[in-house]
Amino acid sequence: MKSHEPRHPVTRRHLIVTALGAGGGSLAFGGLRSALPGAAAQDQAADQTADEIATTPVASDPDAATAGFPGADRSLFLPEPPTRFSVNGLLATQLEARPEPTLGAGRLSYEGSQGGLPGPTIRLRPGDTLRVRLINNLGGGITNLHVHGLHVSPLGNGDNVFLHIDDGESFDYEFTLPPDHQPGLFWYHPHYHGDSMQQVGDGLAGAIVVEGGLDDLPVIRDIPQRLMVLQGPFFGVGGAEYPVNGVANPNLAIRPGQTQRWRLLNASANAFFNLVLDGHSFYRLAIDGNPLPQVIQSSQFLLGPGERADFLVQGGPAGSYALRSLAWGTDAQAQPETILATMSSGGDPVPPLPLPTTLIPLGARLPDLTNATIDVRREIVFQENNAAPYFAINGQAFDADRIDQTVRLGATEEWAISNTSPDWHPFHIHVNDFQIMTFNGEPVDPHYEDTVSVPPGGTVVIRTRFLDFVGKFVYHCHILAHEDAGMMGTVEVVK
């Protein structure tokens, strides 16, 4: 397995297709793969040098990479992680978890082939098989691999977080997506209980894109995309930094009037991002990889640990605009305001595209469960206690050998998730996404998520169907400090 080795430069260069008139960085088209016959090469996009970015042929506008930014410091443009594509239904690759001292003491990476973060992006299609040889070269400690949000089997060498891959060992995972798998943005990260925060917090995370869905909508498909993996905080000379694709406060080039699609992953172990883009609206297309039936326009939204957001932005008048995370949280969770990236609008204006309003209705596999017959109702309570277990669900800390919820395959269930503590807790469950029914008692427009942040003293009611896969998996708080401390439970789906 050496598919992570960069190919020769000609191949890479052909595959570095940047965007319709967007300056700088690597913007990809939604339909990128289809434009690339035989796109078998690995790591196509991101190990380009600043020089290559500046000279990369651009699909429709040869000047685009530099237009409007003649004196720009190209090293500040947003790089994207290297990308590995499936070919003929299969992506066989490896991920080597290892220390990355070039990034700073204690930093880890999945062979970050830019000498950096995050791990390579994995691009699949519904029905594909992903084989990953996970190599534990951490030099101490156990790890494993979770594919967050994918609807795949939790058994055997699938999405099985009960596996322990020892230091110096490797393990061959295999994940097969059903042919009707939801297209969208997912991710992978270690999930070894007790060490999840450390390993994810030190850098182990990468994106998984399942292509299709929104990518194929005529109103979306030609819009250039940026994938942004948010990590941190990493503490350097400048204090706490939250790098975007491994770069602190990168420059995001856009033209006045241009529409771009940004896909954000919060791969931080514990941080929330309370997002605003100065002077601009977000037009949200998808949440946690699930397309919304209708675009949601907002000027601010919260992206908790593990969550993803997919949205359009339309470049305003020439100038600089900060993508900020506003001050958020209280007491132990208080986070100061921070600038994540800076959007530079410049170059020749382009006529703004009409923005879509209607997207993809809920489908056959993930239908609107508002009027569904509920087989079982359960209550999940996130608790913080003054004595052990300090972080608990329904009074208990995680025990891998205990089954907390036994569910019938195919059942439709309603879970009320409440939080009796003064902190927020993002609820995540493996294998099956859920529809949010009410948030603190208020009805929510029908859509699916896989991680939802439950506010202090609040309750979120979800409905979910346990489809296709039997086996044991987990639900937990995605603040990984809390998960490591015990805020996790097990569910077993049985025939």
Ligand code: C2O
């Ligand atoms: Cu992203 Cu159970 O995790």
Ligand code: CU
């Ligand atoms: Cu929590």
